[in-house]
Amino acid sequence: MIVQSALKSHMERTHGTGVFKCDLCHFTANAQKKIVEHKRRHSKELSKCPECGKIFKNLKRHFLRQCGRAADPDRQHCTQCDKTFKDKMGLKKHVKDIHDKVMNHCCQLCEYKTYSNFNLRSHVSKMHTKESMEKICPHCNIKTTNLEYHSKIYHHEVANSKADSEA
Structure with a gap:
């Protein structure tokens, strides 16, 4: 019985075609449970990072993305703010978009x-x-703002079999 419940939950959350909207913002999801989880973030208490002293809703995510990685000598550090990037291209794009405002x-x-x-x-x-901007994927019925990218990432086998049949 537990297996059926877990399967039903998985099917709803992963493959559900419903459209549920947060009543506090513009967020939408394909399952009511995702809305419940999302709404928890609206009321989440702020926490102060012990490393940098800044305030965040999700301290764990901040630490993994920022402070925890800041000590990694291979990361690229922005000289104009405290962000770090895994490669030079990420840093270059950040500086161009955010600081240089190109x-x-x-x-x-x-x-x-x-x-x-x-x-x-x-x-x-x-x-x-x-x-x-949202389009519905013909393969999985998920809404996406970039159908080409979505198809390439999540349905690459369809794209590959289509390319094989055209060759």
Whole structure:
């Protein structure tokens, strides 16, 4: 009986097609349990990091992403803030986008400029086409804002078999 309950829970959380919305923000999920977990984060108490003294909702995640990794000599350190990156490309992108504010993604329909392709796609979607950025994957019915990337990552076997049949 426990196995059936666990299977049912897995099927709902992983493969569910429902759309549930947080009543406190714009977050949506395919299972009610995910909304319950998400809403806990809204009321989570803030904690002070013993290493850097900054305040965070998720101290464990902060430590793994920031303070804990800061001691790693292989990480790339930003000289303008306290962020670190696993490689030079991540650091270079961070500096360009956040500190230098290089706005090299331009809207073809108006004067809008931004530093990221995602922000540009979001702008065009909201201001010009009025189409939702979210698309539903034809293979698993999950909503995604980048169907091409989603398909490549989660359904690579479909893409590979399609490429094989075209060859």
